[in-house]
Amino acid sequence: GENVEQHPSTLSVQEGDSAVIKCTYSDSASNYFPWYKQELGKRPQLIIDIRSNVGEKKDQRIAVTLNKTAKHFSLHITETQPEDSAVYFCAGSPNDYKLSFGAGTTVTVRA
Amino acid sequence: EPEVTQTPSHQVTQMGQEVILRCVPISNHLYFYWYRQILGQKVEFLVSFYNNEISEKSEIFDDQFSVERPDGSNFTLKIRSTKLEDSAMYFCASSVGLKAGYTFGSGTRLTVV
Numbered sequence: 137g138e139n140v141e142q143h144p145s146t147l148s149v150q151e152g153d154s155a156v157i158k159c160t161y162s163d164s165a166s167n168y169f170p171w172y173k174q175e176l177g178k179r180p181q182l183i184i185d186i187r188s189n190v191g192e193k194k195d196q197r198i199a200v201t202l203n204k205t206a207k208h209f210s211l212h213i214t215e216t217q218p219e220d221s222a223v224y225f226c227a228g229s230p231n232d233y234k235l236s237f238g239a240g241t242t243v244t245v246r247a
Numbered sequence: 248e249p250e251v252t253q254t255p256s257h258q259v260t261q262m263g264q265e266v267i268l269r270c271v272p273i274s275n276h277l278y279f280y281w282y283r284q285i286l287g288q289k290v291e292f293l294v295s296f297y298n299n300e301i302s303e304k305s306e307i308f309d310d311q312f313s314v315e316r317p318d319g320s321n322f323t324l325k326i327r328s329t330k331l332e333d334s335a336m337y338f339c340a341s342s343v344g345l346k347a348g349y350t351f352g353s354g355t356r357l358t359v360v
Contacts, residue, residue: 170348172290179338179351180290225290232345233295233303234280240289 138163138230142238150246155213157241159226162207168229169209171200174240175222183224184211216245249273251352253339259358260329268324268355270339279322280340280349281314283307290338296322329359 139162149155161169167188172180186193186200186209193200197216202209213220223242227235252271260266272279281293295302296314313325322341326333336356340349 172351179353181351182348185348227290231303233278233297234292234305235349236292237290 138166138228138236140226140228140236140238142226142241144241145239146242146244148244148246149216151217152215155211155216155220155243155245157211157224157226157243158208159210159228159238160206160208161228161236163228163230164204164207166228166230169200169202170227170229170235171198171211172225172227172237173222174225180225213243216243218245218247221245249350251339251341251350253337253352253355255355256353257356257358259360262331262359263328266326266329266357268326268337268339268357270322270324270352271320272322272339272341273343273350274320276341276343276350278302278342278345278347279314279316280342281324282338282340282351283335284338284354285335293324293337326357329357331359333357334359 142159170185173183174180184198184200186202197214199212221244223240225240226238254269279296282290284290292305294304294308311327315323336354338354339352342349
């Protein structure tokens with residue numbers, strides 16, 4: 137089945153700096169890659185997603201890039217703010233009916 | 248904004264007991280899912296459900312688990328005989344279509360003692 141690896145596991149950045157989280161996937165059939173943000177004790181919330189026919193997608197301070205050849209995708213957060221502190225999960229969709237999640241990255245934005 | 252509602256928010260049960268976790272998906276969504284998250288770990292897929300039948304299930308979803316959509320609004324996960332290792336946060340999710348963004352519920356924290 138699909139195996140999604142996520143790095144780093146923790147990331148500490150200074151407020152205003154950028155944060156980058158990288159994920160790789162194993163199943164070349166995967167073609168949908170969402171990113172979720174999970175604050176402590178709360179539900180995962182979709183922040184951005186990308187489909188395999190697109191190489192990059194941007195939504196304000198958040199962007200995601202996808203390299204199908206290398207089977208990796210990345211989340212970029214620019215001008216980080218304290219409220220960006222959370223656990224971020226990448227996921228891949230190996231078929232139409234489930235998501236395989238990465239292990240998560242705990243992002244801490246230092247004021 | 249529409250929400251996926253889960254009840255109860257917390258459930259403590261004795262090992263071997265049956266539990267039913269309840270979810271009310273968003274009304275116009277057609278695809279329903281259960282995921283679980285053991286404390287501090289990744290979110291794991293359990294099962295997906297569409298058109299009143301299971302579309303896909305993981306190896307975690309063994310004979311002790313079942314899902315049901317008993318009426319037009321509820322979606323339930325039943326664990327027949329709970330084990331200690333079933334302790335986790337269980338998230339229900341729904342989506343309007345395939346490969347559409349999921350909306351997760353707020354979760355049920357299940358503790359098996």
